[in-house]
Amino acid sequence: MPQPLTYVAEPITVSALKASCAGCSMHQLCLPMGLDDEDITRLDKIIGKRRRLVRDERLYQMGEPFRNLYAIRFGHFKTYQVNAAGEQQITGFQMAGELLGMDAISGDRHQCDAVALEDSEVCEIPFTRLEELFGEVPTLLRHFHRIMSQEITREQNVMLLLGNMRAEQRFAVFLINLSARYAARGYSPHSFQLRMSREDIGNYLGLTIESVSRLLSRFKKQGWIAVDKREVSLLNGPHLKALAAGTEVCSPMN
Amino acid sequence: MPQPLTYVAEPITVSALKASCAGCSMHQLCLPMGLDDEDITRLDKIIGKRRRLVRDERLYQMGEPFRNLYAIRFGHFKTYQVNAAGEQQITGFQMAGELLGMDAISGDRHQCDAVALEDSEVCEIPFTRLEELFGEVPTLLRHFHRIMSQEITREQNVMLLLGNMRAEQRFAVFLINLSARYAARGYSPHSFQLRMSREDIGNYLGLTIESVSRLLSRFKKQGWIAVDKREVSLLNGPHLKALAAGTEVCSPMN
DNA sequence: CGGTATTTTGAGGTTTTTCAAGCACTGTGG
DNA sequence: CCACAGTGCTTGAAAAACCTCAAAATACCG
Incomplete structure (x- = not known):
């Protein structure tokens, strides 16, 4: 959406801030959690384009090559697995500040589908660039490990739910x-x-x-x-x- | 177990090899997968002591502070979650070459119990030292991410099993x-x-x-x-x- | 406003659990 | 070597939880 010419200087800054991690209301829950300003800027530089999805739109599909993780800016998603017989199991509901796509790292392909439950927006995080950044920003790496670990724990709790509860x-x-x-x-x-x-x-x-x-x-x-x-x-x-x-x-x- | 003096030179080398990643039969399934000799040596240097467990012995318990990951050298383990009501759900059975303890990274405490199903042996991998090594050995870091990701996928498949199958x-x-x-x-x-x-x-x-x-x-x-x-x-x-x-x-x- | 999708509710059926009992293996002590 | 207790496993019958099928009610959407 182009801005009137008179606003060239001002709005660019504002919108750049809004589109940055520093300006994102979720940054204390998301990947940049705990980073100082300098490191947030470095992270910002590698973040790819934002992507908007309408309700029921698919963010990625099982089998697709893995390039990006996705941080949810706003909206909600569901992820689900599909087995050989075509039956699906929703493995989680994700909301703003949460990270999508971590299951794809191991096989270089997405292992599940992710679909928007409502109009939503995500940040594309190119994983190879993120890996490069890990070498320079140890805090980021540590937090990434925590996020993956948290996902493992979350899933264990779902297993407890599905296996043991009425x-x-x-x-x-x-x-x-x-x-x-x-x-x-x-x-x-x-x-x-x-x-x-x-x-x-x-x-x-x-x-x-x-x-x-x-x-x-x-x-x-x-x-x-x-x-x-x-x-x-x-x-x-x-x-x-x-x-x-x-x-x-x-x-x-x- | 002390060796006779005449064997000082020989057996130390052999036992050192046996106790190293390079000499471990599981190293192509385990953390050192894909590392060259030099990097395997670096990994070997940080690996803590081996630990033997008898059947039914507990490797770690929910709530314990997190210090080490554990690589299974031989034997089998089960991991289980316990909820507030004391009911437990086994979240996985692990065998040689597999890594235990990744769920503990996020909270600095173990989130489940791990118990040996038979007499078993594990390598202690001090996590802070492993993190230091990540900066020097990018291949190791990438493989570690794959292992965590694989664990996420594995758990999603169990969710599919528990949620959808007879x-x-x-x-x-x-x-x-x-x-x-x-x-x-x-x-x-x-x-x-x-x-x-x-x-x-x-x-x-x-x-x-x-x-x-x-x-x-x-x-x-x-x-x-x-x-x-x-x-x-x-x-x-x-x-x-x-x-x-x-x-x-x-x-x-x- | 009409048609479609989603949700609710009811009745009956199936799968799995619960409860109960018996069996089989293991190790111990006499 | 055998009786015995203890543990783990198997089997049967009854009960419970949840599912399936069917139909009606409600919400959604152009």
Whole structure:
């Protein structure tokens, strides 16, 4: 979008800042976390173009050659694996400040699909350039290792959820997890919009869409949450947390 | 164990070689993969002491401060997560050449427990020293990233298993996966010993011990496998692979 | 406003778990 | 060498959780 000529000097600076890591509201959650100004500038220099995606648009697909990691500037994504039989499993929902594509490093090809759940924007981070920068900015390297490690831990927790929990507990974990992540981003932990369909939730939690719908209805009836379409409010946080932790026992599903 | 004086020159060299990455039979699967001799030597210098563990001994525990990664020299391990309610989920079975402890990088503390399934030996790899080495040996860094990425992908595949597959398919995937990993290590892909108990298998696959037992019996009755205690032979590999891939449909469990 | 996609709800079915019992192997001490 | 306890594994029957199928209700979108 071209600017009027009279604004040439001013707006270029402003938009450059906005498009930089330093000016990004997510930089304390994202890759540049903990970097000093000088190092952030170096990181900024290698960051490729921003890319906007509309809802349901695919960021990358399984089998595509791996070139970039992607940092989410705003919006939400889902990543999913597809097996030989064509069945898919959503492996995560990602939001602003989170990094996409790390599973592709090992095989030089993407190992899953990433799709925008709403209109979103990502920063392309060319991985070979990032690797070059690791040699110059040890802090960046260390933080990158932390991010990858965190992803491993996150997935282990999902395995715990899928392998050991009943439907009610899974759903409570799901809600509490979203709540905590919104809180970390300065949004309300008590009230938020589900950016994904019931079908996506079910797929992620290893349940059918009908089970998810019933859980929503039951949680609502019990007064633990309020639901209006995709807007959810947590009315009884402590109880939901207890359910999620497994402290409180599950009641049967009817 | 002191050597007789007459052997001072000879045996020190041999044992030093045996205890080094270059002399380790796993070095083409492990961290030093792809390094030239010089770089392997550098890696060798930072490797801490070997540690032997007896069956059921714990290598590390959730919450312990993180200092080392561990490379398995021989033996088998399981790693598991424990939630607030004390329920545990086995997140993986690891064998020689595989790396343990990567989930601990992010929080400076171990996020899971690792326990030896049989008498085993690991190399301690002090992580801060490894990080120092990354700056000098870019090949090592790249390979380390691949290993972490591979772990992320592996876990995504387990999520697919736990979230989308029926018991029969889960068990077939489990067997085929073990078979492939033994093949990669030069062992028979058709016949191997299960190092873990039925209970461990069930926990890992999100099933009860009874279900695992029934699956074993049924696979045996169908002639797909032979089982004698913990010794398993895959008698119909193609069919098991088809089951694992989801190409072949599941038969009910009776 | 009409058509489509998504969600909810109900009824019945299947898979897997739970509970209970028995079997088999292992090691120990007499 | 054998009885015995302990542990791990197997098998059966009943129950629970969750899924499938079907239909209705609601939301979405041009």
